[in-house]
Amino acid sequence: MSEVKKATRDGFGEEIVELGKKDNKIYVVDVDIGKSCKTGQFRAELPEQYFNVGIAEQNAAGVAAGMATCGKIPFVVTYAVFGSLRMCEMIRQEICYPNLNVKIACSHGGVTPANDGASHQCIEDLGVLRTLPNMTVIMPADYYSAKKLVAKAAEMYGPCYLRFTRDAVPIIYDENTEFEIGKANLLREGKDVAVIANGDTVCIALKAAKMLEQKGIQARVLDMHTIKPLDKEAVMACINEIGKIITVEDHNILNGLGSAVSDVAAESGKAVVRRVGIQDQFGQSAPYERLLEMNGITAEHIVELAEELVR
Amino acid sequence: MMKEASVKDLQKQCIELKKKVISMIHKAQSGHPGGSLSAADFVTALYFREMNLDPKNPKWEDRDRFVLSKGHVCPIQYAALATRGFFDEAVLDTLRQEGSILQGHPDMKKCPGIDISTGSLGQGFACGVGMGIAAKADRKDYRVFVVLGDGECQEGEIWEAAQTANKYQLDNLVVFVDNNNLQLDGTTDEVMPNINLGKKFEAFGFETFDVDGHNMEEILAVLDKARVSRNGKPKCIFAHTVKGKGVSFMENQCGWHGVAPNDEQYTQAMKELDEQLAALA
Structure with a gap:
């Protein structure tokens, strides 16, 4: 990054x-x-x-x-x-x-x-x-x-x-990175927890993964740029290979990326999901970073949730 | 254009279409007869004289476009399309049935000859404007005909579309307002007065024509004028109509907005329409 x-x-x-x-x-x-x-x-x-x-x-x-x-x-x-x-x-x-x-x-x-x-x-x-x-x-x-x-x-x-x-x-990528609609980009491999993010929260997920590495926790990070059609294959891989997922989004936790991932997880019956996102509340005029903080959309919060899941 | 059709031919065709409307709504026991009948005359004039269409090639790029913004009166459009040969007339009996190409409101993906899906009032007009802009951008000659209900003009999006038609000088756009003064819950005056509706279009930069919507001769004359008037102004043909026109007990009754006739009413309606046909013979 x-x-x-x-x-x-x-x-x-x-x-x-x-x-x-x-x-x-x-x-x-x-x-x-x-x-x-x-x-x-x-x-x-x-x-x-x-x-x-x-x-x-x-x-x-x-x-x-x-x-x-x-x-x-x-x-x-x-x-x-x-x-x-x-x-x-x-x-x-x-x-x-x-x-x-x-x-x-x-x-x-x-x-x-x-x-x-x-x-x-x-x-x-x-x-x-x-x-x-x-x-x-x-x-x-x-x-x-x-x-x-x-x-x-x-x-x-x-x-x-x-x-x-x-x-x-x-900036996360360079001009040579390829993208396919409906196909998540794997940004970091890890076996302990999967962090699935989209949009402006992908960089926060990456920051959290670095912090987790310091603590000996390896996080897989996916950029789920397409929320629909969702890359179910990538989500299923997280479920089957890791089983612990944190979603991160600059969107209401209701019905956004976290919900889409949870749909897949619930039907599989095999994974635990924690959703980071806007806490079903309206914002206000404030600095962007503050608005994220008010909703717990921070690397620190992701780290905290990951530690809980891995423990 | 099918210019050879005489006024009398078109008057007869209009009654034939009305019979098909009554039959299909009776058969389906569901549908909107009132507005289908008020729009019947100018829809006939469009499909059997004015519009440049190819029933064998419904997606022909240079065809004139038809946008039924008041999509609930699709029975009249279905009758016209079937009679023009876009699909078999027997299909009319499947109106509103499971699996039918004749959905309760027009579906462009299912029914040949439908240029845009409509049904949610106020939305078709903007699509027609988009088509008019595309025609101008491609320097093509086809025109776009839009049918609006007077009740529908209570939707704000109608006026957004009207100002856009003016901005892009869409003289290839002809809007019919089916001014039958009735809507679902009552008269337009009771529900929401359409103050100076025709004048509103004029104020939005349209060249407007007032016409008796049940006088074929007048409709044709006004279409002749609209066709040659390439003055940068979109056209509004303000058609004074009677909801349920041609079936005595449906005329001017808002109760016939979206109700199907029973067997007895069906027989009576068909008898009246047959008499009107006989009188023209």
Whole structure:
């Protein structure tokens, strides 16, 4: 893990330009927060593929669906809270039900909009959207994986929700790492406990694994960038080979990554799962790290849970 | 376009479609007859004269698009599609049955000729706008026809879509408002007055046309105007209609929004429609 930090929304903003240049079917549908969601370069370089429909998210989802029926690959770009909840029923009715090739690309995931406060933080989206049939749900962990996963999302057919961070997060990968939608990336091997994280908490999981190593505990760390379809094979391997799992996410502990992993664990009847995430409470305007701390999303807490499990 | 169809041919076709609507809803004992009948005349004009379609190639890229934003009145669209040969007319008997391509609300994945799945009110219009934008971006000539209910215009997303149609100068977009003044719970005036609905579209930058929605001649004349008017303005054809039009006991009765006729009512309705056909002969 490098000391360099970069927001994953920047990875999206850069990659979408490259994709749009290569394929003129790639459209951006903005809702007046393009600057903040990093579509400025796309707008400048590819004006014919760029549409700003104003502060009207529901309409944006419908417009994108209509474009997709005509063979376009629209990316609706907004903040996670609007892209998941304000647009939710339109995504269900007009994108997921007809299984149209629309991507919802959202900045400001989790508590990363920190000082914007609870109204702009989004802790429900991954859970809500993973319950929609036909939907793929992704949160990249860093700048490089954001670029790669945006490209993969454009390549695949079907509805896809991508969640990025507003704030800078540490770089974990390099530009040569490969990603596959629905396939977790193994970041660290270990036999004592498995830590499965996504998005901006992957770096926290890695930090915890280092701390655990000092204590003689070997943690396996997985970046579960795709929460749906979940890489059940990777989860089953954790269950069968380790049996002790900690999930970490910048999302409500209800219905997010922890719940998805717990589904698999419960059905296997063979593993213990501890979930680290937002404690089913709204946030507030505060520094990002403080908001994580308030919810126990810290390396220290992961270490504590791991020690309990291993003991 | 199927321009050879005369006004009288279309009037007859409209009644034939209404008979199919009544039959399929009767058979299914479920469905929405009232709004299907109020929209019947302009849907007939679109499917049997105005729209450029290929029933043998329903996904033809250059076809005109049809968006039934008030998706619950799909029986009238199903009747038109079957009659145009998109699928076998016998399929109409499967409306709302398990495994049918004719879902309770239109499903583009199941039924040939459906350009977008609809059913949740207020949402189809934006999809039509997206199609209109795509047509312009591709420099294609096809047009997009959207059917809105007047009750549906209470949804906020309708106006989001309208302002987008104006911004992108979608003169390839023709919106019919089926203004039958009734919705599920009562009259639109009782439930939520649609103050100056036609004027609202005008205020949103649409070129608007007022039309008697049951006068085929007027409908055709207005479609002729909309077709040649490529002035950067989206079109709104504001159709004054009667819910349940053509079946005496269903006319202007909000109770017939989503209720199927029983055997006796079915016989009576078919008799009335047959008489209207005979009068045109």
